[in-house]
Amino acid sequence: MSKVVDLCVIGAGPAGLAAAARAAEGGLHVLLLDEQSAAGGQVWRNAGTALAGGLMPTTQAEKVYHGAGAALQRLAASGVDHRAGATLVDIAQPETGPETKSAPEAAPGPEAMVEITWRAPFGAEAPRVRQTAARAVIAATGAQERPVIFPGAELPGVMGVGAIQTAYKQSGLVPDGEGVVLAGHGPLLLLTLAQIRAAGGRVAAVLDLGPPGAMAAAARALPRALIGDPALMAQGVGLMLRRALSGVPVHRGVTGLRAHGTHRTGSIEAVSFTSAGRARRLPARLLGVHDGVIPNAQVSRLLSLRHVWDAGQGAFVPVRDADGAVAPGIWIVGDGAGIGGAGIAAVDGEQAALAVLARTGRARTRGAASGPQARRAAFRRGAFPARADGRACHR
């Protein structure tokens, strides 16, 4: 027999944390499944340890993890059943066919029961694969890096800038030594560069894969992109970037990127590319690449929901109603519904939880989320053109 919960929230980043806490505060029995060993998602990865001074000075951690402390405290006080290290295996609506799933309306009733199959963390008692029936599901699966397809991308020593971020946030590690090259564009690339430099690491070169002006645009988007609080980070971004870029050669308008090496050597040996009409080759051990982030759409794809292409983000996004509902009993919130950043994601999650509560008759009012973040959430998305749209052509 499946266990039954009022609400299953998938993902414990800013959107999922807000959704789960709000629903539990409203009296619902909430199961929060999250793949990571601690709540926070990618943007607040390992926030608990960092805010306690375990990774970096606490003054720095309070900037990097702005908003995380309050969200984690709220989760702890909310009574949410949070399962860290749990992996989503399958999600299905047994009672409805694919043709009815695309209607973005959240009608109550037994047909809205969603069957979730998930794997408990390593070390958990049997059975490790479990099934939970949920009266409602809020999927907050966040973003993923857009894969960069170029020859040599699969070689050891090539990684997404997001992976460098993960090592930094999880373990306080930054790449160091000779031959660290970053290639790409967008706020996350600049932030990672700044973090590597601030931590004393060296970067041999930056290859700008964006169109002219994209790096300046990325610098302007930097505070909002990662922190979700422009007021806090806007001060000091200019200085941070000047320090990050000082002494680092930047190659503009890079095309024809290629990584060279073999699987035997454990790292690449060089990168080649064309910049300003000249073919170039640089020795390199580690190449971090970045082409923006896109919604992680695996839940909505598995449910065969309707998607539309968002040209600004260069990715499909699920079709939602005003509260974020995508099908009876199912909501998709946060970056997984379209890239908007942590601040918008939290409001989005809150709003979906209010809709779930309203459906059960437990919410006093709908749409209680308000303020500038909520207004921005209403306009949401499209804030970070994921890549140069004009370049989205093959060769």
Add this chain to the structure above:
Amino acid sequence: MGVHATDDALICRCENVRVADVLAALGTGIDGPNRVKAMTRCGMGPCQGRICANPLTRLIAAETGWSPDTVGALRIRPPLKPVLLMDYLAPEIVPELSA
């Protein structure tokens, strides 16, 4: 896809499918990501399209001149992440095995 995707670039790492393999499939007259998948195994591996789905839609759109909405995306299948068969066949999931 962009200007860095030469024919020898891997588009699907799970199934070792290169851009040239996708182009060859398109050249036979098939269209759409799911037909490319059936022909080349692109997107059929354990990551279920996390790497190749977005680039594949954009590659096909660029090659055919169709909009990404017309091209569509890879369908995906459970399990979303690899799971041990012995875990999957637990009595709760497959009651017949507990008899």
